[in-house]
Amino acid sequence: MEKGMPLTAVMARTSRLYRIRLNQKLSDHNIDLSSEMCGTLLELGKKEGRHQKELATTLFKDKGGITKLLKSLSKRAFIFAKADEIDKRHKKIYLTEKGHQVLKKAMPLVEEVRAQTLNGLDNVEIIQTREVLEKVISNLIE
């Protein structure tokens, strides 16, 4: 890797490579999910019926982005939405049975890629790296 490359470029490259690896792993197992879709199902797996807005925040998507992502997942019949009866601006998002099934198949693959990603790193390195990235994030947020 080039010495002068900015840290942000190294980060961008790393996250792109991670995404490629996970996409590949899922596709190798004939799972019709992108890594972003997969991340969304993982969040829904933790707790269903969450508001679309809350999912967007958790997944760091803007509101346009989450709309498109959920549309892809709906098209594949992995999720469905209900209006929140109390505040009709909100949509509550649920996994379908098919969504539960695909998530169950995807989870160990996500874990495999995560393990590959962190292979040979000790906890101290991981924690310190997170701390630096979080400092950078707070520098970049207003």
Added chain:
Amino acid sequence: MEKGMPLTAVMARTSRLYRIRLNQKLSDHNIDLSSEMCGTLLELGKKEGRHQKELATTLFKDKGGITKLLKSLSKRAFIFAKADEIDKRHKKIYLTEKGHQVLKKAMPLVEEVRAQTLNGLDNVEIIQTREVLEKVISNLIE
């Protein structure tokens, strides 16, 4: 930031935020460049006449991606291409006069955003973080 969030998600978020900041800074100064286009001009500023393929490698784009990026820059008349007379498969890429001018305006803004990004980090942190990211990259490359 959520404790359980994977390191790769933190990286993705960080590089997205960086890109947003730079896009914003450029647009605030009425510079018609995205952060990716800007990065491309910066590379060309170091050395012109480079092969498209070489630029792609340096910028971590695939060949489809670099084609589209260079097309955007051509449309704005910031670059032009010549066929390599020795190996006609290659295209050599150059900055136009307009490209040189916009690069000159953009450079200090890139430097501002870089400084903002790294504000409060010491060199040791930056170097260690790069090392961790490079380990992750080598884990993810085959």
Added chain:
DNA sequence: TAAAATTAGTTGAATATTCAACTAATTTGT
């Protein structure tokens, strides 16, 4: 040297990102 493999680049499709304009529902301020 002719066929096969490789390399550089283009294009199109699907997804992803970012932003701005828009609608609809709810909350706030007076």
Added chain:
DNA sequence: ACAAATTAGTTGAATATTCAACTAATTTTA
């Protein structure tokens, strides 16, 4: 109560990402 502001979500446009199919030029190899 009602106008104004806010909030959730959709849509469309431009850019960006990833991959696969394709062309054209060059190199390998048998």
